[in-house]
Amino acid sequence: MTVRTIAVGYDGSIGAQLAARFAFDLANQLGANIVLVHAIGLLGRTDEIEIVRDLEETAVVMAGEAGIDPGHARWHVSQGDPCSALLRAGNPPLSADLLVVGSRGHRNDAGLPLGSTSHELAERATVPLVIVPSTRAD
Protein backbone atom coordinates (compact mmCIF):
# COMPACT_ATOMS: atom_id res chain seq x y z
CA MET A 1 0.00 0.00 0.00
CA THR A 2 1.30 3.45 -0.93
CA VAL A 3 0.28 6.29 1.33
CA ARG A 4 0.07 9.47 -0.71
CA THR A 5 -2.08 11.62 1.55
CA ILE A 6 -2.59 11.52 5.29
CA ALA A 7 -5.57 13.35 6.79
CA VAL A 8 -5.40 14.17 10.47
CA GLY A 9 -8.32 15.43 12.51
CA TYR A 10 -7.45 18.67 14.25
CA ASP A 11 -9.58 20.54 16.76
CA GLY A 12 -6.78 22.22 18.67
CA SER A 13 -7.08 19.91 21.68
CA ILE A 14 -4.07 18.28 23.31
CA GLY A 15 -5.09 14.94 21.81
CA ALA A 16 -5.33 16.47 18.34
CA GLN A 17 -1.91 18.09 18.70
CA LEU A 18 -0.36 14.73 19.61
CA ALA A 19 -2.10 13.08 16.68
CA ALA A 20 -0.97 15.83 14.30
CA ARG A 21 2.68 15.56 15.40
CA PHE A 22 2.55 11.81 14.87
CA ALA A 23 0.95 12.29 11.45
CA PHE A 24 3.51 14.90 10.34
CA ASP A 25 6.38 12.62 11.41
CA LEU A 26 4.79 9.72 9.54
CA ALA A 27 4.26 11.87 6.45
CA ASN A 28 7.92 12.79 6.53
CA GLN A 29 8.98 9.15 6.75
CA LEU A 30 6.63 8.06 3.96
CA GLY A 31 7.09 11.09 1.72
CA ALA A 32 3.36 11.67 1.86
CA ASN A 33 1.29 14.81 1.72
CA ILE A 34 -0.56 15.79 4.86
CA VAL A 35 -3.76 17.68 5.42
CA LEU A 36 -5.12 19.00 8.72
CA VAL A 37 -8.89 18.58 8.76
CA HIS A 38 -10.95 20.80 11.01
CA ALA A 39 -14.67 20.21 11.31
CA ILE A 40 -16.81 23.27 11.72
CA GLY A 41 -19.71 22.48 13.95
CA LEU A 42 -22.96 24.35 14.32
CA LEU A 43 -21.34 27.24 16.15
CA GLY A 44 -17.94 27.22 14.43
CA ARG A 45 -19.29 29.15 11.45
CA THR A 46 -19.01 32.34 13.43
CA ASP A 47 -15.33 31.76 14.23
CA GLU A 48 -14.21 30.57 10.81
CA ILE A 49 -11.64 33.29 10.17
CA GLU A 50 -9.94 32.60 13.49
CA ILE A 51 -10.02 28.85 12.86
CA VAL A 52 -8.41 29.22 9.44
CA ARG A 53 -5.66 31.42 10.87
CA ASP A 54 -4.91 28.82 13.53
CA LEU A 55 -4.86 25.98 11.00
CA GLU A 56 -2.52 27.82 8.65
CA GLU A 57 -0.13 28.55 11.47
CA THR A 58 -0.28 25.02 12.83
CA ALA A 59 0.37 23.49 9.42
CA VAL A 60 3.43 25.66 8.85
CA VAL A 61 4.87 25.14 12.34
CA MET A 62 4.35 21.38 12.39
CA ALA A 63 5.70 20.97 8.87
CA GLY A 64 8.83 22.82 9.97
CA GLU A 65 9.21 20.69 13.09
CA ALA A 66 8.83 17.48 11.10
CA GLY A 67 11.12 18.61 8.30
CA ILE A 68 8.39 18.56 5.67
CA ASP A 69 8.26 20.94 2.73
CA PRO A 70 5.38 23.28 3.69
CA GLY A 71 4.09 22.78 0.15
CA HIS A 72 3.14 19.23 1.14
CA ALA A 73 1.18 20.32 4.21
CA ARG A 74 -2.34 21.63 3.75
CA TRP A 75 -5.37 22.35 5.87
CA HIS A 76 -9.04 21.85 5.18
CA VAL A 77 -12.08 23.26 6.91
CA SER A 78 -14.99 20.88 6.58
CA GLN A 79 -18.65 21.45 7.34
CA GLY A 80 -19.92 18.85 9.72
CA ASP A 81 -19.15 17.01 12.89
CA PRO A 82 -15.61 15.64 13.28
CA CYS A 83 -16.50 12.06 12.43
CA SER A 84 -18.33 12.79 9.20
CA ALA A 85 -15.65 15.31 8.20
CA LEU A 86 -12.91 12.71 8.56
CA LEU A 87 -14.94 10.01 6.86
CA ARG A 88 -15.37 12.31 3.87
CA ALA A 89 -11.63 13.04 3.84
CA GLY A 90 -11.22 9.60 2.27
CA ASN A 91 -13.19 10.80 -0.76
CA PRO A 92 -12.23 13.40 -3.38
CA PRO A 93 -11.08 16.11 -3.31
CA LEU A 94 -8.85 15.19 -0.35
CA SER A 95 -8.69 11.45 -1.21
CA ALA A 96 -6.74 10.62 1.90
CA ASP A 97 -5.54 7.04 2.06
CA LEU A 98 -4.77 7.15 5.77
CA LEU A 99 -6.67 8.86 8.59
CA VAL A 100 -5.07 9.84 11.88
CA VAL A 101 -7.01 10.96 14.92
CA GLY A 102 -6.34 11.45 18.60
CA SER A 103 -8.05 9.12 21.01
CA ARG A 104 -9.44 12.13 22.83
CA GLY A 105 -10.44 15.38 21.19
CA HIS A 106 -12.25 18.29 22.78
CA ARG A 107 -15.29 16.07 23.13
CA ASN A 108 -13.52 13.73 25.46
CA ASP A 109 -11.11 16.05 27.21
CA ALA A 110 -13.34 16.07 30.27
CA GLY A 111 -13.49 12.29 30.38
CA LEU A 112 -16.91 12.30 28.79
CA PRO A 113 -17.90 8.69 28.36
CA LEU A 114 -20.53 9.22 25.70
CA GLY A 115 -19.32 8.00 22.34
CA SER A 116 -16.22 9.41 20.71
CA THR A 117 -15.03 10.40 17.29
CA SER A 118 -12.22 7.85 17.37
CA HIS A 119 -14.52 4.98 18.29
CA GLU A 120 -17.05 5.93 15.65
CA LEU A 121 -14.32 6.27 13.03
CA ALA A 122 -12.95 2.86 13.95
CA GLU A 123 -16.35 1.40 13.13
CA ARG A 124 -17.04 3.33 9.96
CA ALA A 125 -13.77 4.33 8.27
CA THR A 126 -13.27 2.97 4.77
CA VAL A 127 -9.54 3.72 4.66
CA PRO A 128 -6.93 2.70 7.25
CA LEU A 129 -7.12 4.60 10.51
CA VAL A 130 -4.51 5.33 13.17
CA ILE A 131 -5.72 6.32 16.62
CA VAL A 132 -3.01 8.09 18.59
CA PRO A 133 -3.28 7.66 22.37
CA SER A 134 -3.69 10.91 24.24
CA THR A 135 -1.16 9.87 26.83
CA ARG A 136 1.94 8.95 24.84
CA ALA A 137 4.98 7.80 26.70
CA ASP A 138 7.26 10.12 24.73
Added chain:
Amino acid sequence: MLIVGGPVPSPEHHRVGHPERPGRVEAAMAGIDDLHLDEDVEVVPGQAAPLDRLALVHPPAFLQELAAFCGAGGGDLDPDTYSTPQSFEAARRVVGAGLAAIDRLKVLQAGVAFVAARPPGHHALADRAMGFCLLNAVAVGAASLVAEGERVLIVDWDVHHGNGTQAIFWNDPSVLYVSTHQWPLYPGTGAAREIGGADALELTVNVPLGPGATGDALRRGIDELAGPAVDAFGPTWVLVSAGFDAHRDDPLADFALSSGDFAELAKTVQGFVPRPGRLALFLEGGYDLLAVRGSVAATLGELLGAPYDAEDPTSDDRSGAMVERARAERVRAIRSAEELEREGPG
Protein backbone atom coordinates in the same frame (compact mmCIF):
# COMPACT_ATOMS: atom_id res chain seq x y z
CA MET B 1 -57.90 21.52 16.81
CA LEU B 2 -54.26 22.19 17.71
CA ILE B 3 -52.68 20.02 20.38
CA VAL B 4 -49.66 21.72 21.89
CA GLY B 5 -47.18 19.32 23.44
CA GLY B 6 -45.48 21.22 26.23
CA PRO B 7 -44.55 24.01 26.17
CA VAL B 8 -41.16 22.99 27.50
CA PRO B 9 -38.88 26.07 27.32
CA SER B 10 -36.40 24.45 29.74
CA PRO B 11 -34.90 27.60 31.31
CA GLU B 12 -32.77 25.29 33.45
CA HIS B 13 -31.04 24.08 30.28
CA HIS B 14 -29.52 27.36 29.18
CA ARG B 15 -26.12 28.88 28.54
CA VAL B 16 -25.96 32.64 28.13
CA GLY B 17 -25.07 33.60 24.59
CA HIS B 18 -25.86 30.21 23.07
CA PRO B 19 -28.34 30.39 20.18
CA GLU B 20 -30.26 27.31 21.38
CA ARG B 21 -32.14 29.10 24.13
CA PRO B 22 -35.48 29.17 25.96
CA GLY B 23 -36.70 32.16 23.93
CA ARG B 24 -37.11 29.84 20.95
CA VAL B 25 -40.04 28.07 22.58
CA GLU B 26 -41.50 31.39 23.71
CA ALA B 27 -41.27 32.59 20.09
CA ALA B 28 -43.04 29.45 18.87
CA MET B 29 -45.79 29.94 21.43
CA ALA B 30 -46.13 33.57 20.35
CA GLY B 31 -46.62 32.31 16.81
CA ILE B 32 -49.43 30.10 18.04
CA ASP B 33 -50.98 33.02 19.94
CA ASP B 34 -50.91 35.06 16.73
CA LEU B 35 -53.39 32.60 15.23
CA HIS B 36 -56.04 33.44 17.88
CA LEU B 37 -57.25 29.87 17.95
CA ASP B 38 -59.11 30.35 21.25
CA GLU B 39 -60.90 27.09 22.12
CA ASP B 40 -59.25 25.28 19.24
CA VAL B 41 -56.02 24.85 21.23
CA GLU B 42 -55.44 22.18 23.84
CA VAL B 43 -52.23 22.23 25.82
CA VAL B 44 -50.83 18.85 26.85
CA PRO B 45 -47.87 19.45 29.16
CA GLY B 46 -46.72 15.85 29.39
CA GLN B 47 -44.26 14.50 31.91
CA ALA B 48 -40.69 13.34 31.77
CA ALA B 49 -40.64 10.39 29.38
CA PRO B 50 -40.35 7.04 31.18
CA LEU B 51 -37.01 5.33 30.75
CA ASP B 52 -38.59 2.31 29.08
CA ARG B 53 -40.01 4.55 26.34
CA LEU B 54 -36.63 6.27 25.87
CA ALA B 55 -35.04 2.84 25.66
CA LEU B 56 -36.97 2.18 22.46
CA VAL B 57 -34.29 4.37 20.87
CA HIS B 58 -31.52 5.06 23.38
CA PRO B 59 -29.60 2.19 25.05
CA PRO B 60 -29.97 2.16 28.84
CA ALA B 61 -26.19 2.49 29.23
CA PHE B 62 -26.23 5.75 27.29
CA LEU B 63 -29.15 7.07 29.32
CA GLN B 64 -27.34 6.23 32.54
CA GLU B 65 -24.14 7.90 31.33
CA LEU B 66 -25.91 11.04 30.20
CA ALA B 67 -27.90 11.29 33.43
CA ALA B 68 -24.73 10.78 35.47
CA PHE B 69 -22.77 13.35 33.44
CA CYS B 70 -25.48 15.96 33.87
CA GLY B 71 -26.01 15.04 37.50
CA ALA B 72 -22.32 15.59 38.19
CA GLY B 73 -22.64 19.16 37.04
CA GLY B 74 -22.94 18.85 33.27
CA GLY B 75 -20.60 20.59 30.86
CA ASP B 76 -19.78 20.47 27.18
CA LEU B 77 -20.90 17.34 25.38
CA ASP B 78 -19.15 18.59 22.25
CA PRO B 79 -18.03 22.05 21.11
CA ASP B 80 -21.63 22.87 20.14
CA THR B 81 -23.62 21.08 22.80
CA TYR B 82 -23.80 22.06 26.43
CA SER B 83 -25.47 20.46 29.40
CA THR B 84 -26.38 21.64 32.87
CA PRO B 85 -27.22 19.59 35.96
CA GLN B 86 -30.87 19.68 34.87
CA SER B 87 -30.39 18.99 31.15
CA PHE B 88 -31.16 15.29 31.22
CA GLU B 89 -34.49 15.87 32.92
CA ALA B 90 -35.26 18.73 30.54
CA ALA B 91 -34.62 16.48 27.56
CA ARG B 92 -36.83 13.79 29.09
CA ARG B 93 -39.63 16.34 29.39
CA VAL B 94 -39.24 17.23 25.71
CA VAL B 95 -39.67 13.58 24.77
CA GLY B 96 -42.56 13.28 27.21
CA ALA B 97 -44.31 16.25 25.64
CA GLY B 98 -44.03 14.58 22.26
CA LEU B 99 -45.42 11.30 23.53
CA ALA B 100 -48.29 13.08 25.29
CA ALA B 101 -49.18 14.99 22.14
CA ILE B 102 -49.24 11.81 20.09
CA ASP B 103 -51.33 10.04 22.73
CA ARG B 104 -53.83 12.91 22.68
CA LEU B 105 -54.13 12.72 18.89
CA LYS B 106 -54.87 9.00 19.20
CA VAL B 107 -57.76 9.76 21.53
CA LEU B 108 -59.16 12.63 19.49
CA GLN B 109 -58.53 11.04 16.09
CA ALA B 110 -58.52 14.59 14.81
CA GLY B 111 -56.40 17.71 14.81
CA VAL B 112 -52.71 18.45 14.49
CA ALA B 113 -50.08 18.37 17.24
CA PHE B 114 -47.16 20.73 17.65
CA VAL B 115 -44.50 19.95 20.24
CA ALA B 116 -43.16 23.28 21.49
CA ALA B 117 -40.13 22.09 23.38
CA ARG B 118 -36.36 22.32 23.57
CA PRO B 119 -33.55 21.17 23.48
CA PRO B 120 -34.08 19.82 19.96
CA GLY B 121 -33.46 16.18 19.10
CA HIS B 122 -32.87 15.21 15.49
CA HIS B 123 -29.04 15.18 15.67
CA ALA B 124 -29.01 12.92 18.74
CA LEU B 125 -27.84 9.44 17.85
CA ALA B 126 -29.00 6.43 19.80
CA ASP B 127 -25.86 6.57 21.92
CA ARG B 128 -24.50 10.07 21.50
CA ALA B 129 -25.67 13.61 22.17
CA MET B 130 -24.57 16.14 19.57
CA GLY B 131 -25.55 19.23 17.62
CA PHE B 132 -27.45 20.90 20.51
CA CYS B 133 -29.47 17.65 20.89
CA LEU B 134 -29.49 15.30 23.89
CA LEU B 135 -32.37 12.88 23.30
CA ASN B 136 -34.16 12.32 20.01
CA ALA B 137 -37.80 13.13 20.69
CA VAL B 138 -39.15 12.57 17.19
CA ALA B 139 -37.38 9.21 17.05
CA VAL B 140 -38.85 8.08 20.37
CA GLY B 141 -42.28 9.20 19.15
CA ALA B 142 -41.87 7.25 15.93
CA ALA B 143 -40.48 4.19 17.70
CA SER B 144 -43.42 4.19 20.09
CA LEU B 145 -45.82 4.20 17.15
CA VAL B 146 -43.86 1.48 15.37
CA ALA B 147 -44.07 -0.64 18.53
CA GLU B 148 -47.85 -0.45 18.12
CA GLY B 149 -47.66 -1.65 14.53
CA GLU B 150 -47.78 1.74 12.81
CA ARG B 151 -45.83 2.81 9.74
CA VAL B 152 -44.30 6.22 10.28
CA LEU B 153 -43.19 8.86 7.81
CA ILE B 154 -40.79 11.42 9.28
CA VAL B 155 -40.33 14.58 7.25
CA ASP B 156 -37.39 16.69 8.44
CA TRP B 157 -37.33 20.19 6.96
CA ASP B 158 -34.75 21.58 9.41
CA VAL B 159 -31.91 23.19 7.45
CA HIS B 160 -29.48 20.68 8.99
CA HIS B 161 -29.64 17.00 8.15
CA GLY B 162 -31.18 14.90 10.92
CA ASN B 163 -28.30 12.46 11.12
CA GLY B 164 -29.53 11.00 14.38
CA THR B 165 -32.99 10.18 13.15
CA GLN B 166 -31.63 8.77 9.90
CA ALA B 167 -29.16 6.54 11.71
CA ILE B 168 -31.73 5.29 14.22
CA PHE B 169 -34.13 4.14 11.50
CA TRP B 170 -31.54 3.36 8.83
CA ASN B 171 -32.47 -0.30 8.66
CA ASP B 172 -36.06 -0.12 9.91
CA PRO B 173 -38.68 -1.02 7.31
CA SER B 174 -41.42 0.61 9.40
CA VAL B 175 -40.08 4.15 9.10
CA LEU B 176 -39.60 6.32 6.02
CA TYR B 177 -37.23 9.23 6.69
CA VAL B 178 -37.27 12.25 4.36
CA SER B 179 -34.95 15.21 4.81
CA THR B 180 -34.39 18.47 2.97
CA HIS B 181 -31.25 20.25 4.13
CA GLN B 182 -28.38 22.52 3.19
CA TRP B 183 -25.30 20.82 1.79
CA PRO B 184 -22.55 21.07 2.70
CA LEU B 185 -23.40 21.98 6.26
CA TYR B 186 -23.41 20.46 9.71
CA PRO B 187 -23.44 17.55 10.45
CA GLY B 188 -22.05 16.48 7.06
CA THR B 189 -24.36 13.53 6.49
CA GLY B 190 -27.42 13.43 4.24
CA ALA B 191 -26.06 12.81 0.75
CA ALA B 192 -28.74 11.79 -1.73
CA ARG B 193 -26.92 8.48 -2.19
CA GLU B 194 -27.78 7.56 1.42
CA ILE B 195 -30.95 5.56 0.74
CA GLY B 196 -31.31 3.22 3.74
CA GLY B 197 -29.95 -0.08 5.02
CA ALA B 198 -30.40 -3.53 3.52
CA ASP B 199 -33.76 -4.08 5.22
CA ALA B 200 -35.00 -0.58 4.44
CA LEU B 201 -33.63 0.26 1.01
CA GLU B 202 -35.14 3.44 -0.43
CA LEU B 203 -36.71 4.30 2.94
CA THR B 204 -34.27 7.14 3.46
CA VAL B 205 -34.81 10.07 1.10
CA ASN B 206 -32.27 12.87 1.28
CA VAL B 207 -32.64 16.10 -0.65
CA PRO B 208 -29.38 18.03 -0.14
CA LEU B 209 -29.59 21.55 -1.56
CA GLY B 210 -27.01 24.29 -1.98
CA PRO B 211 -26.77 27.55 -0.05
CA GLY B 212 -29.44 30.04 -1.07
CA ALA B 213 -32.07 27.41 -1.77
CA THR B 214 -35.58 28.82 -1.90
CA GLY B 215 -38.88 27.33 -0.87
CA ASP B 216 -39.74 25.90 -4.26
CA ALA B 217 -36.61 23.71 -4.15
CA LEU B 218 -37.68 22.12 -0.88
CA ARG B 219 -41.25 21.64 -2.09
CA ARG B 220 -40.09 20.08 -5.33
CA GLY B 221 -37.66 17.88 -3.48
CA ILE B 222 -40.39 16.57 -1.22
CA ASP B 223 -42.94 16.28 -4.01
CA GLU B 224 -40.73 14.74 -6.66
CA LEU B 225 -38.21 12.68 -4.70
CA ALA B 226 -40.16 11.77 -1.58
CA GLY B 227 -43.63 11.63 -3.10
CA PRO B 228 -43.18 8.30 -4.91
CA ALA B 229 -41.48 6.79 -1.86
CA VAL B 230 -44.34 7.94 0.38
CA ASP B 231 -46.91 6.46 -2.00
CA ALA B 232 -45.08 3.13 -2.03
CA PHE B 233 -44.56 3.14 1.73
CA GLY B 234 -48.11 4.01 2.80
CA PRO B 235 -47.58 5.73 6.15
CA THR B 236 -50.18 5.48 8.88
CA TRP B 237 -48.64 8.40 10.79
CA VAL B 238 -46.66 11.48 9.79
CA LEU B 239 -44.21 13.20 12.13
CA VAL B 240 -42.33 16.34 11.17
CA SER B 241 -38.97 17.50 12.47
CA ALA B 242 -40.00 21.11 12.10
CA GLY B 243 -36.91 23.24 12.27
CA PHE B 244 -37.29 26.82 11.17
CA ASP B 245 -33.62 27.56 10.54
CA ALA B 246 -34.11 27.32 6.78
CA HIS B 247 -35.60 30.80 7.11
CA ARG B 248 -33.53 33.48 5.36
CA ASP B 249 -33.00 35.39 8.63
CA ASP B 250 -31.53 32.46 10.51
CA PRO B 251 -27.95 33.08 11.69
CA LEU B 252 -26.73 29.47 11.48
CA ALA B 253 -27.43 28.61 7.84
CA ASP B 254 -27.82 30.00 4.34
CA PHE B 255 -31.19 28.98 2.93
CA ALA B 256 -33.52 31.72 1.72
CA LEU B 257 -36.97 30.59 2.81
CA SER B 258 -39.70 32.93 3.97
CA SER B 259 -42.38 32.22 6.56
CA GLY B 260 -44.79 31.63 3.68
CA ASP B 261 -42.58 28.83 2.42
CA PHE B 262 -43.15 26.90 5.62
CA ALA B 263 -46.90 27.16 5.02
CA GLU B 264 -46.36 25.70 1.56
CA LEU B 265 -44.18 22.91 2.95
CA ALA B 266 -46.84 22.16 5.54
CA LYS B 267 -49.45 21.92 2.81
CA THR B 268 -47.28 19.49 0.89
CA VAL B 269 -46.69 17.31 3.95
CA GLN B 270 -50.36 17.43 4.88
CA GLY B 271 -51.00 15.66 1.59
CA PHE B 272 -49.14 12.64 2.97
CA VAL B 273 -51.29 12.32 6.12
CA PRO B 274 -53.51 9.24 5.75
CA ARG B 275 -56.31 10.42 7.97
CA PRO B 276 -57.18 13.11 10.54
CA GLY B 277 -55.29 13.10 13.79
CA ARG B 278 -52.15 11.50 12.40
CA LEU B 279 -49.84 14.51 12.08
CA ALA B 280 -47.47 15.76 14.79
CA LEU B 281 -44.76 18.39 14.38
CA PHE B 282 -41.74 18.66 16.66
CA LEU B 283 -39.80 21.91 17.04
CA GLU B 284 -36.18 21.34 16.07
CA GLY B 285 -33.88 24.23 15.06
CA GLY B 286 -34.62 27.89 14.34
CA TYR B 287 -32.52 30.58 15.97
CA ASP B 288 -33.98 33.88 14.79
CA LEU B 289 -36.88 34.45 17.13
CA LEU B 290 -39.00 36.58 14.82
CA ALA B 291 -38.52 34.07 12.01
CA VAL B 292 -39.55 31.25 14.34
CA ARG B 293 -42.66 33.13 15.44
CA GLY B 294 -43.78 33.99 11.92
CA SER B 295 -42.93 30.57 10.51
CA VAL B 296 -44.72 28.66 13.27
CA ALA B 297 -47.81 30.80 12.73
CA ALA B 298 -47.71 30.23 8.97
CA THR B 299 -47.13 26.48 9.32
CA LEU B 300 -49.88 25.85 11.84
CA GLY B 301 -52.26 28.40 10.30
CA GLU B 302 -52.02 26.55 7.01
CA LEU B 303 -52.52 23.14 8.60
CA LEU B 304 -55.49 24.27 10.68
CA GLY B 305 -57.13 26.48 8.09
CA ALA B 306 -56.74 29.50 10.34
CA PRO B 307 -55.99 32.98 8.92
CA TYR B 308 -52.32 33.95 9.18
CA ASP B 309 -49.94 36.61 7.95
CA ALA B 310 -46.85 35.39 6.14
CA GLU B 311 -44.07 36.56 3.87
CA ASP B 312 -44.49 35.60 0.22
CA PRO B 313 -43.19 32.14 -0.78
CA THR B 314 -39.84 32.18 -2.59
CA SER B 315 -38.54 30.62 -5.77
CA ASP B 316 -35.40 30.65 -7.87
CA ASP B 317 -34.36 29.52 -11.35
CA ARG B 318 -31.67 27.25 -9.86
CA SER B 319 -34.10 25.14 -7.88
CA GLY B 320 -34.86 22.68 -10.65
CA ALA B 321 -31.18 21.92 -11.20
CA MET B 322 -30.57 21.48 -7.45
CA VAL B 323 -33.37 18.96 -7.13
CA GLU B 324 -32.33 17.19 -10.33
CA ARG B 325 -28.81 16.68 -8.97
CA ALA B 326 -30.23 15.06 -5.86
CA ARG B 327 -32.58 12.90 -7.91
CA ALA B 328 -29.79 11.72 -10.21
CA GLU B 329 -27.58 10.76 -7.26
CA ARG B 330 -30.45 8.91 -5.58
CA VAL B 331 -31.31 7.03 -8.76
CA ARG B 332 -27.67 5.98 -9.17
CA ALA B 333 -27.58 4.71 -5.60
CA ILE B 334 -30.81 2.76 -6.04
CA ARG B 335 -29.54 1.15 -9.25
CA SER B 336 -26.29 0.27 -7.58
CA ALA B 337 -28.11 -1.33 -4.64
CA GLU B 338 -30.33 -3.27 -7.02
CA GLU B 339 -27.30 -4.56 -8.90
CA LEU B 340 -25.66 -5.65 -5.67
CA GLU B 341 -28.84 -7.45 -4.67
CA ARG B 342 -29.01 -9.25 -8.03
CA GLU B 343 -25.39 -10.32 -7.77
CA GLY B 344 -25.97 -11.66 -4.26
CA PRO B 345 -23.27 -12.54 -1.75
CA GLY B 346 -19.94 -13.57 -3.20
